[in-house]
Amino acid sequence: MQEGLDMDEALADSEAFDALEGADRGFARAIASSTLRTIGRIDGALAGFLDRPISKIDPPVLALLRIGAGQLWVMDAPAYAVVSATVDAARQWKPASRGGGLVNAILRRADRERDAFTALPTSRIWPDWLADRLSAVLGPEGVESLAQLQSEDPNTDITVKSNAADWAEKMSAELLANESIRLPTGTSITDLEGYVEGEWWVQDAGAALPARLLDKASGGLKGKRVADLCAAPGGKTMQLCAIGADVTALDTSPGRLAIVEENLGRTQMSAKLISADAIEWRPETPFDAILLDAPCSALGTLRRHPEGAWRRTAKGLSRYPAIQTKLLEAAADMVNPGGVVVYCVCTPLPEEGVDVITAALETDDWSALPINADEVPGFEHALTPEGWLLTAPPADRQSPHIVSDLFFIARLKRN
Ligand SMILES: C[S@@+](CC[C@H](N)C(=O)[O-])C[C@H]1O[C@@H](n2cnc3c(N)ncnc32)[C@H](O)[C@@H]1O
Structure with a gap:
């Protein structure tokens, strides 16, 4: 997203993703898509746990926080596995290696305080201007239904x-x-x-x-x-x-x-x-x-x-x-x-x-x-x-x- 690519292009460019097979590959893709679908709402909830604005968090560390939170809040993955795998990823991934402590602390809190995510309107998944625009057209209930639909895995x-x-x-x-x-x-x-x-x-x-x-x-x-x-x-x-x-x-x-x-x-x-x-x-x-x-x-x-x-x-x-x-x-x-x-x-x-x-x-x-x-x-x-x-x-x-x-x-x- 930061580089202006869409998800499929970014995954196709990724050597790490290329090395994955079968269920691991499917899971990695599901983490990326679940997180991206709800990223505005995830950021809104994470913001309450951070002592500085989200824009001041190192992008690699922020990426780990987002995918960790996405697994906890959207995919409902087991917390112990999410926290340890994401902290591990911070340790192993050089650009994020100084953020392991922060990732650990924030994801533990994200697990304990799930309300931070669920209490936000579903339409927070989008930028504010877009949520406002859609709300003006579809009304408050319609916009929440559309946001709910767009938060879910699409059917094939x-x-x-x-x-x-x-x-x-x-x-x-x-x-x-x-x-x-x-x-x-x-x-x-x-x-x-x-x-x-x-x-x-x-x-x-x-x-x-x-x-x-x-x-x-x-x-x-x-x-x-x-x-x-x-x-x-x-x-x-x-x-x-x-x-x-x-x-x-x-x-x-x-x-x-x-x-x-x-x-x-x-x-x-x-x-x-x-x-x-x-x-x-x-x-x-x-x-x-x-x-x-x-x-x-x-x-x-x-x-x-x-x-x-x-x-x-x-x-x-x-x-x-x-x-x-x-x-x-x-x-x-x-x-x-x-x-x-x-x-x-x-x-x-x-x-x-x-x-x-x-x-x-x-x-x-x-x-x-x-x-x-x-x-x-x-x-x-x-x-x-x-x-x-x-x-x-x-x-x-x-x-x-x-x-x-x-x-x-x-x-x-x-x-
Ligand atoms: C919504 S997509 C079409 C999807 C397609 N009908 C389908 O069902 O698979 C819109 C397409 O319009 C093409 N397009 C945009 N402007 C056009 C124009 N002025 N003349 C012809 N095609 C155009 C785009 O390249 C794009 O492929």
Whole structure:
């Protein structure tokens, strides 16, 4: 985080992590991700135990305090093991070797005084400006539910090409009401049946909705010319291909488009791949339907990329609505009259979601195609009064409602 890397990049760069195998490797990754997901709340609680501001603690020592506290407070690991292993790490790791005494004292106190962590609002996991921003949108309860979701280990869902019920049974996994499959925690993806054969791909249950909603409103996409305008890494492209559409997948990033190609190769499907800016690019013949998964602040997927909360700034977020509006205008240029466009972003901020759609509907280009409850089994709770979806965590986590990453999804018809 201090070096501006995301967690996966940092782990990939680490020789120490590279040397780990099997359960040790999994545990090291779990420590890093649990700590990062809740780091603001951990720091808030640690601050009360320290005699100087957190910024004055030597970064290597602070890193050990954070991962020690993360294991105690978030992972609920046995205190004796956490304290001795972390103090040992301080002794063995030269940059932190002078901090062993402090690590020992603070982690013992962290074990005795767990209230220091639990008494803080869950939304302390984020920087204050972000918690305030989300709270203004979701309200005090909504923001705590989202923070709770983003504090937890994310589930792994997959989308299969077909026969979801059979695959769920074969994998002893849960078939969700929307036909996504939720894998048991700790499943090794690449060892699962059908991975090598490309019968399925990892895709959050919420992320699987836009392509299905496009299919449902277009009288079936099979054989139709469909564009996926911001395609990489290709989860939705693969869904459109599996439906049997004639797919053109666009992305500005050639590197990310190469991942779409790799994914299509594994799943033995094909699409026309174009590396271009969708705001500028135009097809020779308009498309029958378009999926627009626009670049966004991605605040709804922070449980998968928790370091993102600390890399974003209020100013950085303000650039998205103009880009999203231009992309939707470009989609209007590229789709046939009567053609359907599904717009989605993975953020709850209205300026990137409902406001973009409301403004589009004020032009002559679009009519609304509201989403019906029977099109989104398991996500009925997420329907907004306008007929869009906002897949914020349901208030009742025991309910049959599906808990997923947070997406805003709207559907429009070109006039
Ligand atoms: C949210 S991701 C898309 C995820 C993808 N649809 C999926 O389901 O796997 C947004 C993508 O939009 C691409 N992008 C951003 N601006 C773009 C533009 N102006 N034209 C085309 N692609 C763009 C980014 O490179 C990024 O890969």
